Amino acid sequence: MRIIFSLISLLSFCITTALAHGDNRHFANKQDVQVKTTKVNGNVYMLQGRGGNVGALVGMEGILIVDDDYKAVGEKLAAALKELGSATPRYIFNTHWHADHAEGNEFFGGSSTIVAHTNVRKRISQVNTLFGNQIPPAPVVAWPVVTYTESMSIYINGEEVRAVHYPKGHTDGDTVVFFVKSNVVHLGDHFFAGRFPFVDLDNGGSVQGLINNISALMKQIPADAKLIPGHGPVSTIDDLRKYHQTLSETARIVQDAMKKRKSLEDIKKTGFPEKYKEWGTGFIKPDAWIETIYKSYSIK
Template identity: 70%
Template sequence: MNFLIYFESFKIKTKRRKIMRRSLVLFLCAASTLNAFGHGDDSHFPNQQDVQVKTTLVSGNVYMLQGRGGNVGALTGPEGILIVDDDYKAISTKLAAALKELGSEKPRFVLNTHWHADHTEGNEFFGKDSTIIAHINVRKRMSQSNILFGNTIPASPVQAWPVITYEDSITIHFDGEDIKAVHYPNGHTDGDTVVFFPKANVVHLGDDFFVGRFPFVDLESGGSVQGLINNVGSLIAKIPADAKLIPGHGAISTMDDLKAYHQMLLETSKIVTDGMKKKKTLDELKKAGFPEKFKAAGSGFIKTEQWIETIYKSYSKK
């Protein structure tokens, strides 16, 4: 009797341990997915102390700062600092220290290119001293829960919400620049903004531009592949040929880089949509893949199969 009780107890404990291990694996997978794509809250990761903020002069008095999340743009001058995006809150103090080296740790203005946490989570820190500006859909999404990678992302704290919003564009006259923030609809998300620094001849494109890599198109936040293609095409027609570009992720780029990115979007989307017209299934399209020349593009956040699925789902929407 005692042996049977012990044996049943052992089975229950073993089963519980298996469940706990499975739960831990699922949690770590979910967390690493969010972090790998650079769009989830990564404050629970233990290695924040290892993150270093790198500052690079782009042109004139515009800089790019790189930490853990999306690229941060910074305009410096006698009136203070304006930044474009502000990374994760876990590295806000390091970002502030890097900004202090440029003139002030407290930006006068923060412009958000879209709502994802790797571009806006620092709002909670910088919002105490800075005026946060973004497209109206950014405020809307930050003030509510959202679905991202199948997970529910809670609303951001109130102090992180943009306090000035716009629908089409806004111009900020600051530090001798006429900074123009322009909404490009339904590309990466439904609230994307591209920021132009005309005097410095610099453009911050946010996540409408992933250098040399397949992009993340957030279909659940109103993004679309065709919208992204259209937006990038419009930007190519508008931006000066010699402009310096700050992408959402990756190195400082040129118009040639943006044109190559646009061509990749056109070609890969056509491969998938042509297959869809032939009634090929998603699995068949994934198995067929893309030509070898696109192999490097699938080595970033979004792998080849994920990009194929995004295109398929985007063009399947009615």
């Protein structure tokens, strides 16, 4: 019985990790994944493997990274970091608990100091539900060892790396990381560049919360900063503004239909105006975005 239970949880874990808004085409041949390194600004780089974007601050005092992709990408990510100075980051910030951003903790956790919001440690160390599947706790080595509830800074390589929590957005434990001197901001999954976002309603996320947080961020981020989104290419504040506008407008469309007592099925059938077509070509298709908005604004 226990074996069957373990097999079921392993299977659902695999399926879920594959689906966790990463690219599941690579799941069968994950060994083929390549990590691409892009210089962003100052001493900050972006590394792209199979999951969410990884930010890296490099210098004489060591490497600090923001997010660490899937565990399976660990060796490739370490090799790409070695090219930048060291295969072993001194510090790792997790923007949130999803496997495509934090499962690499299992690879790096023994040698790097993992820092995250208290809710990230909580979720990584407990059973969670995602896409209707039960996700078992990660091994202890993967748990963040330094936590905060609002914000914290790490001073390294002549840079202030400031981590700020934004409540109830993509999840209940999201952090945005500001590389103050290099003028780069890593937004985690608060920002899906040019695409409808995944909002994890089962784990404290909220569409209105996400929109409010992006509003606040647009005021806090310098106009000439370079932005690392959770998914997609390096972006600008203008890209973030367009994203915010799209989220607000599409949420409004669904809310208006809800006020007219339209059913979820009818709203999906009507869909969004043509101008939002490109936004629905990523991981979250228009129907999924409509359903997320509908459910989020139905939560009392």
